[in-house]
Amino acid sequence: xxxxxxxxxxxxxxxxxxxxxxxxxxxxxxxxxxxxxxxxxxxxxxxxxxxxxxxxxxxxxxxxxxxxxxxxxxxxxxxxxxxxxxxxxxxxxxxxxxxxxxxxxxxxxxxxxx
Numbered sequence: 001x002x003x004x005x006x007x008x009x010x011x012x013x014x015x016x017x018x019x020x021x022x023x024x025x026x027x028x029x030x031x032x033x034x035x036x037x038x039x040x041x042x043x044x045x046x047x048x049x050x051x052x053x054x055x056x057x058x059x060x061x062x063x064x065x066x067x068x069x070x071x072x073x074x075x076x077x078x079x080x081x082x083x084x085x086x087x088x089x090x091x092x093x094x095x096x097x098x099x100x101x102x103x104x105x106x107x108x109x110x111x112x113x114x
Contacts, residue, residue, distance in 0.1 A: 004082055004095055005075070005094060005097040007098070008097065008103050008107055009107075011026075011096050012107050014026045014067070014069070024067040025066045025067065026069060027046065027063045027067065027068050029045065029048050029063075029068060029069065029081070030046065030070075031048055031050040031071070031078055032047070032077070033049050034047065036114070039114050040104065040111045040112045040113070041111070042100060042108075045071070048081075050077045050081055063090065068082070068090045068092070068094070069093075069096055070082045070085065070094070070095050070096065071095070074098065074101055074102075075096065075102075078096060079095045081095070
């Protein structure tokens with residue numbers, strides 16, 4: 001796993017604690033499409049579909065000073081979006097490896113797999 005990726009268990013721990021290891025609030029960004037989000041979602045995640053990237057500045061404003069973690073279905077799209085964040089003011093942005101599919105298998109089985 002590269003430094004831009006983070007495992008689902010670390011993200012889960014951060015979300016339970018409300019902060020990352022340095023005490024920063026977490027912003028969980030879901031870069032899937034609305035139709036995917038309607039099927040399965042992680043509570044607290046903000047939908048920002050990659051297809052509509054980059055979002056308008058107002059949509060990004062709430063992410064200032066937060067640790068950005070991006071997820072998608074398996075981890076491919078979120079890598080691209082996390083890279084964009086790193087190049088645009090969020091140098092510690094990470095992609096959740098395994099995506100919501102892995103999350104539904106290992107963290108929360110109530111989330112539907114598709």
